[in-house]
Amino acid sequence: MAELLLETDRLTKTFGKHKAVNEVSLHVERGSVYGFIGKNGAGKTTFMKMICGLSAPTSGNITLFGKTGSEIRNERHKIGCLIEDPGIFPKLSAFENVRLKCLALGCYKKEYVQGLLEKVGLGDTKKKQAGRFSLGMRQRLGIALALVGQPELLVLDEPINGLDPQGIAEVRDTIHSLSQDGGITILISSHILDELSKIATHYGIINDGVLIREMSSAQMLEARTDGISIVIDNFTKASEILTGLGYEFSLVEPFHISVNADKQNAARINRALVTGGVEVSELSVHSEDLESYYLKLTGGVQNA
C-alpha cells in the first residue's frame, strides 16, 4: 500500500443531536485523486472542513502527513482548500486576490502569483475584477488560491458544481494536470459522478454521515455489474433459452433484453440463442455507470 497522506479514525462531527459526520475512517494515499461521493447533506463538506482545520471534530482522530493531535497544526499549511464557493474579494483582480493570500503566507513574489494564475488558465485576466468573472473562472481562481504555498494535499469541495460543459472541462483539465504533472494529492467531492469517474483513482462513498464504501477505481470497476444488451426477434423463445441456461434477464423494450452477465458469457449466450433459432440482430456488453452503482449502494435516486 502506498504512503497514506491523510487518514481519519472514526471522525465525528455533531451539531446538536445530529451527527453530520459519523465515525468516518477514510484513507487517502499520496498521489491519488480521491473522489468523495455523497448526496446533499451527506456530510462531505463538514468532513472536508475538519480536514482543512476550519471546523473542529467532535470526536475521532485525523492523521495528516503522519502527524496527529496538536502536531497537525504545523502540517496544515501543506493543505490547500476550496470549500463551497471560492472566497474571493470581488472588487479585486485575480492577481490581487492571489497576492493577498501570498502575503498572508509570506510567499509573495510577482512571478509566483503570475505562475499560479497561468497554471489555472487565468494568466491574461489583467486588472479585470474577480466579481466580473464567469463561474468557471471564479472556480479556477479558487483553485489558484488553494495552490498558494505549494500544498501537497488539495481539498476541493464541488469545484465543478454549477459550471457549463466548457467550464467543467477546463476545471477537470486543471485538476488532472495538478495531479499528473504537479504530483499533488487531491481530495475532491462532486455531484457530477460521470466527471469524477474521469479523474478519480480512489473513491469514498458517504451516506447520512457514514462512510459506506471505500475503494480504488479498479475495485470500483470490478464491483460494478456488467450486463449484456441483446436485440432479438422472438422474446418468448429467447426467454426459454436464457432461463434454461440459468441467466437473469429483463425486457428493456420489445425485442430488446438485458442479461445480468459479464462479457465472458457473451459468446455463449449468442451461440445458444442462434442455435435455438433466435435471430440476434445486435449484442453489446455494457458496464454499470458510477451513478447507478452509487444509487444502488445508497438505495435511492436522490440527488448524488
Next chain:
Amino acid sequence: MLNLLRMDLHRMPRSMAFKVIAILLVFETTLTAFTFSYMLNHTSDIMEMPASFGFVDGKLTLGMFVQMTLGQLGDFALYLAIFVVLFANGDFSTGFIKTIAGQVKSRGMLAISKFISVAIYTIGYIAFYTVIAIVDCIIFFDGVRVPDMGELIKYMLLMLYMYIAMIFLITAIALIFRSNLIGIIVGILISTGLLSAILGLVNILLDKLNIDLDLKKYTVTRSITSVTLTGDLSDYTRQIIVCAVYIVVSLIATIISYNKRDVA
C-alpha cells in the same frame, strides 16, 4: 503574524469604502468649518472671548475646532465605524477566511491582525482629519491658531486612544457576530449617541430599583465627549481606565471567538 498584518494593510486602501470615507471626511470637515465660519461672522461678541474658550482675535483655534467636531463623535465617528466594520468583516463576508484560516497556526492571529489594522487606520483617519482641519482653518478662519501646542497634542493623543477603544469595541462586535449589519447598527448607536439615550432609560430603571449606578459613566462615548482641551490628564483617570477595559475585553473576546468557533 506580520504576514497577516501585511495582507490586511495591503487590502485596506484597495477597498471602495476607503476612498468613499476619505471623500466624505473631507466634505464633512469642510462643510462644518464653513458653517462655523458663517455663524461666527454673524456673532458680535466673539472678539471679547478669551483663548481658554477656543478663540484668538475672534477666530476659532484649531484645538477648539477639533473639540467641536471630532470630540463630539457624530458623523466623524460614524464614518470611521462603518469603514472598520466593512474592512474587519471582509474576510467573512467574502468567504476569503476559508482560504487562509486553515493554514495559519492560530486563528487568533487573524483577529489580532484585524485589531492592529483598524488601530493603524484610526491613527491615519485622525491624522488625515487633522490635515483637513488645518487646511480648513487656513481657508475659513484666516490661519491656524494654536495657543498651546502641548495642550493640543495631549488632547489629540487622548482622543486617539479613546477612538481606538471605541473602534475595538465595534470591531469585536462585528467579528464575533460575523455580521456587517450588526456591526454597523452598533456603530450607529455608539457614534450618534443613541446608545447613551438607551442607557439613560436603563439608568431610570436602575434608579427605580434603588440601584445607585450611572451606566453612562462607563461608556466609551461619554469618555470621548467628556474630554476637553483644557482638562488635565488626572481628570480623566476613570475614562482612561474604562477605555483600557474596552480594549482588553474586545481583544480577548474576539480571539477566543476566533479560536473556538468553526470558521463557516
